[in-house]
Amino acid sequence: MRLALTGGDGFLGWHVRVLARALGWPAPVRLTRADLADPDAAAARLAGADRLLHLAGVNRGDPADVAAGNVELAAALVRAIRRCAAPPATVVYANSVQAGNGTPYGDSKAMAAVTLAAARPDLVDLRLPNLYGEHGRPHYNSVVATFCRQLADDAPLEVRQDRELDLVHVTDAAAALVDAPPGSPWDGTMPPLRIGVRDLAERLTAYASTYRRGEIPPLTDRHGVRLFNTYRSHRFPADHPIRLPRRADHRGELVEAVKAHGGGGQTFCSTTRPGVTRGEHFHLAKVERFCVLRGSAEIGLRRVGHDEVVRFAVTGDDPVAVDMPTMWAHDIVNTGSDELLTLFWTNEVFDPDAPDTWPEPVGRPALLAGVGAP
Known part of the structure; x- marks a missing residue:
């Protein structure tokens, strides 16, 4: 077309x-x-x-x-x-x-x-x-x-x-x-x-009150997800990365990576070798959170059709959350010398027939950026 x-x-x-x-x-x-x-x-x-x-x-x-x-x-x-x-x-x-x-x-x-x-x-x-x-x-x-x-x-x-x-x-x-x-x-x-x-x-107001604590509010229908994403677009990148509650005792440490009210979604972890990049895509509706648990990485984000790239240096020594705004291309690259362990959370279970995942590199401007680009 x-x-x-x-x-x-x-x-x-x-x-x-x-x-x-x-x-x-x-x-x-x-x-x-x-x-x-x-x-x-x-x-x-x-x-x-x-x-x-x-x-x-x-x-x-x-x-x-x-x-x-x-x-x-x-x-x-x-x-x-x-x-x-x-x-x-x-x-x-x-x-x-x-x-x-x-x-x-x-x-x-x-x-x-x-x-x-x-x-x-x-x-x-x-x-x-x-x-x-x-x-x-x-x-x-x-x-x-x-x-x-x-x-x-x-x-x-x-x-x-x-x-x-x-x-x-x-x-x-x-x-x-x-x-x-x-x-x-x-x-x-x-x-x-x-x-x-x-x-x-x-x-x-209820969405904002919950999200200020780094928690995900109840997203009970498609308009709820989209209203929340609209609110998030006004909060990014000013409130990122999101500080996560941490608790430590003689046994070790606990980090509360995701608190989702009214729904579970899907959580998974991945390892990434040094120098390897994951992601390079955007979502139209999906809510997604990254949290590095071990190693060091850089998370990059760019609004589709724009040139400016927002980057966050993150490490498993001080775990934080970075939530991907919708319609922003994003990636994560292992910048350390050891294996990277990252926790990912989305508000919905992955559907291979409707993944809501659209390829888009972060590091270079999209064709959309130029008026009348071919």
């Missing part, structure tokens, strides 16, 4: 790119606002795309700017499509369930759909609900991102209006947008979580 998209550097755009990476598709061609200002240049970049996703939009700001911005972006894209020698086979618009609700945002989203459909009567107009997920912008993308950021900063949560929300994880929305084949870490039917704002605040 050859994708082209607007808004590729935004919250939804990044998750689309990560999902494309997991599916083994070429890196999407990203059209910036500067590209859209030049219809001929934009048309050249669009040519031959299997699927064009229009994700760019204006969500917040002066009402007049919001109203004009969404329509102008759609009009600019239409100009590029009409000049394209080989137009995209499918055009998909990331619309909103708020379209046409009488607000500047809702009405401009509806008008943008009309603008696009005039050029492409076959437009796939996908109306998305409230999206949440890893690395969302507080006070912009969703109340989930706002609450998670406030909890990460130890700030109190304020519920100004308690109403029911339909929340969809952004990877599920990405799967619907790209028409991804069925897969366990995503669900293109976008199953929502129906929850009140106050209940959401209480649920996230």
